[in-house]
Amino acid sequence: MTDRRRWRAIPLLVLCVLLLGGCAARSVTADREPVAARQVRVTTTTTMITDAVRRIGGDRVQVTGLMGPGVDPHLFKASARDVRSLRDADLILYGGLGLEGKMGDLLADLAARQPTAAVTDGIPRAALLTHPGSPEPDPHVWFDVALWEDCARTIADRLATLDPQHADVYRVNLDSYLAELSALDTEVRARIAAIPPAQRLLVTSHDAFAYFGRRYGIEVAAIQGISTAAEATTADVERVAELLASRRVPAAFIETSVPRRTVDALLAATAERGFGAHIGGELYTDSAGEPGTPEGTYPGMVRTNAELIASALGAPGREG
Template sequence: MRTSSNVLVLLTLWVLGFLPQATAQQDKIAQLQPVRQSPVRVVTTVNFITDLVQQVGGDRVRVEGLMGAGVDPHLYKASAGDVRRLQQADLVFYAGLHLEGKMVELLERLPKAIAVTDAIPRERLIRPAGGFQGQYTYDPHVWFDVTLWQFTINQVRDALSRVDPAGASRYRANAEAYRKRLEQLDAFIRQQIAQIPPQQRVLITAHDAFAYLGRRYGLEVRGLQGISTVSEAGTRDVQALADFIVERRIRAIFVESSVPRRPLEAVLAAARSRGWHVIIGGELFSDAAGSPGTPEGTYVGMMEHNIRTIVNGLLGREP
């Protein structure tokens, strides 16, 4: 009874903002109960979290993702079938930081739902330009800094170990192997970006999802929309971005797999009407990875694709 009271107090303090997010999440993981069946049934939201859980869980987990390739998590609404899957799962992993904007209340109510980004120190998160934007205290697109995404590995490892103690050693080994793979990915990205002359390192995309990529790897980033695709760009935004492209003589802008490309095509036309030829440098994966069974369907493959696309586009190579 005392344990339940303590949990209630901690969760109340967390909601009121008096405890760090990580403390509440650690306590939430500590309250998870071991499951009897194998493999562990896990439900995830965005597909690169599905990949994360598969990398750490291996053959001891059966993972079902709610959001596939090309799905925008900012706009996604849970169906009745999704709610049933969430309730029947042994564990649920989601991004947090309000990435799953329309599912936040549902996910936060589930005792077995773990927000993987709560493992990231808050001082390393980016606050939206101009301060608080709607529900976004922090920019949720943390996976574009590989060193931040590494924090999520322990969150998954610890939760899986709690519900499946017999698999704890396997989860630790898988987590360590995956951490080393992400260290290699981080080095790869830095080497690739170094090919671009500093004055050409300007990344323009449909929405402002790449701030962490820019901060970590030395890119100036501009998005037509804000950090959420809920907001819509107006004519003034299009014209201002076109002016910036012409002034800076930007060679390429980039569309996103989960965001309609029409607004960026308007920017393209506006820049060309000013006499500057700019191209679509390729399609980037932003809020969702690629299709299952493809290299881009994994987090590592998604990031490698994005970086190669950005480098080729900014160096003026036609896609």
């Protein structure tokens, strides 16, 4: 290196040291600042969890949701930016039960080094559904609103453990959320009960509604299994088409987070049996809708689904 180059390199080196030193100092200060004196940084996976953490955490939390509307959690892979957000979080909240199928190893690594919890941890194991051939319980618990109440309690507990000085804030917000969920549970039950009994069959592309069916009294059938990772076979399509045609159920449903081609194949197979079923609408299954729309929240997505299912399967319209 010539002298001139060396002299030029020194200020650059000093600048680098200053920048790095500055970053390190800032991050140490931020980490040492107790959470009680600032917002709690929470990183979440699905939109349903993000929405619940916003409700329960209120102004006390700064929530980063990794999965936006329409994102399929079974197939989601964390980017380098997502990993940074997870590492920077005071608390990580995810669905668990294998929902975030491609993030399992990452979440296990994070759990070993920082506060990390599955929101489904508080659900009694006996309340979980299992399906033949699947090693883990069905992760789609949010469609039973009573089970989602358990998830909400777990979220509030975790926030209060991390930020005990504001435990009363989380308690008040939780109570208000639980009251809303209880009313929602009653509303959904009434809408599904209004469907004529013979037509109480919910057909979707992937098997996300087993908890919904059990809680609200509607039989469910799906072309794919509980994960979207496995492709549907022709035999699956024929089996469900036979069910739709023989029961004369007027509609099957597509899903916001799953491509519609399997349901299109199903309706074609049903038509070959001489029965014309139609698409009853697009259900919000593994993700809520766009923020700012009625279905952009967890209660809104459940209400929208129940209304679509009820009206497409022949329930009389709501009064008023």
